[in-house]
Amino acid sequence: MSRAFLVALIGVKRFIADRGDLAFGIALPIALFALMTGVFGGEASFNGTAHVADLDGGRAASELLERLERVDGVSVRRYAKPDLDDALDRSAILNGFVLPAGFTASLDAGIPAEVRILRRGNGGDAAQIITAILQGIAADLASESRIRNGVAALAPDAPPQRVDAAVQRLITDARANPPVRVETQSLSEDPDDGDDFFSRLLPGMIVMFLLFSITLGAQTIVEERRNGTLERLLSTRLRPWELFAGKFLEGVGRGMLQALVFLGLAFVVLRVGGPLAFVQSAALAAIVAASASALALIIAAVARTQDQASWIAVFITMFMTVFGGTFFPVGDSGALNILSRFTLNKYAIDAFDGVISGAATLADRWAEIAVVGGAAIAGLAAARLIFRVSSEGK
Amino acid sequence: MDDFLAADNLSKRFDGVQAVDSVSFAIRSQEIFGLLGPNGAGKTTTIRMLSTVLAPDGGDVEIGGYSVTRESDEVRKRIGVCPQELALYPELSASDNLVFFGRMAGLSGREAKSLAADTLERVGLADRAKDAVRKYSGGMKRRVNIAIALMSRPQLLFLDEPTVGIDPQSRNHIFDTVLALRGEGMTVLYTTHYMEEADRLCDRIGVMDNGRLIALGAPAELKAQVGDPATTTLEEVFLNFTGRSLRD
């Protein structure tokens, strides 16, 4: 048996020694992973710029802009009024906020002050969000100013500094203990309510890459059959079943190398789950890798040339990836659902659901795991029957 | 002298082609036996059957007293095969290749490493041992291909056209290695299309054509069958037995 491991090891070593293989097998998935997390995953935080012309320049206007700038994801760019108009005209920007002259004076005097919002079209999502934020800040400023004026009116003899200090204390206190507290709770822990990225796309990608890299490994088996290394191995003490087992383990090993990099990134960068979730995900990846490796052995036995092997591998992987529900849900019934049942991906993705985030255990996913594991065993049995080391021989 | 290998009525047919047709011959211990023949004569097919990787349709072979068909495990412990093709891992170093095949031949990790170093020294590749074989010249790759076959410390070594496409220096180096190995007690089966090579190295020669063994003997004996042994070349012998028509 140890010879089978040595055969697997030399295969993985070849994979690592070949920079091209390594680039395609490891670097490309990482790049795609980065791209996907940028687009779909991670903290999807708001980012927008408020384009502002401050014609007032007074205390309240500055205070408003300062508070706006302190909001996460919002940046403020200041313009002279003609420049702002010009930029809007050219559609270089889609929103503009104008603080008219007298803004501070009106606010201080208790007269309604005004912020003018200029938009191209609807101004884009960013303009709408910034407008809402700005309205909130303006309302705060207005109430603060009203409180200040009210307090001053109640105690006309009090020195303005004391009024200011008292009002400031009240406001600070109100901020520290807001009468309405808004709490945000992340729901991606819940497996059934999880967002698409964690419940389908991420597992889907892991399964797709496992399938791709392992089934494409069928090429190297065809190559070895052609150049005679497989046959040469059989003239040593290595037994045919050890060679077969070695090639199977080689596929699993190559796939796991990739899966661990991918899972490692997901767990470190996206903090999708704890150590136990990582271990369970890795175990699941190993089961998927086993069935992919069995498939690769079948492809290698069927294909006559390396090109044939890679085309069969690409076709099968693409078919199962697309119809297995990687990119869109397959639904509970209908043709797509029926088609998906003939893919490894469907069961593998369902098995990963929740396991990656730690919300489900492998035991919860026993049915899907049984299907994937069963496919591995059936595939191995079939592959063993048709495995050959030369075009004519054992 | 004892026969180390005895082939008896060996036959193999590939769809429509009788690749090997009732071939019988013996190789004595410590002999260098040349197997000659035009392209497609059946030399490689014969070696594949002798080295247990291809089951004969008929006949059997005994190597070191063990049957190739019934006791192939025992046979494999005694043989080393250098195939006609470069059957090695080009991405890996010569050293990694040799150590791996040494492990496959049953050596421990330490034994394999030490034998690999000795063997690379022997084939003149010690200073390039850590380089990927892919970067080697054709002659160096051929020498790695032979070195791998030596990693099982074989009693019987099969060399299937080990000197194809290499320069006279590498070729001579290989000759010297083969002669030295025989000196150490190894028996060698050698195929080649270079007649002067066979003449220089081989104690006895078998000539195959169309799957049949059509001549067998020491080079001098074969020459005597054709003309004056002092002036006849092995090439003349070869053409005399196999004819001048093109093969394959």
Ligand SMILES: Nc1ncnc2c1ncn2[C@@H]1O[C@H](COP(=O)(O)OP(=O)(O)OP(=O)(O)O)[C@@H](O)[C@H]1O
């Ligand atoms: N795997 C195979 N399938 C079908 N035919 C084969 C196979 N291997 C060899 N043959 C045929 O068997 C015959 C003998 O081939 P073999 O390779 O043994 O010849 P050879 O003497 O080694 O030739 P060469 O000097 O060119 O290496 C040829 O006609 C060849 O086409």
Ligand SMILES: [Mg+2]
């Ligand atoms: Mg040949």
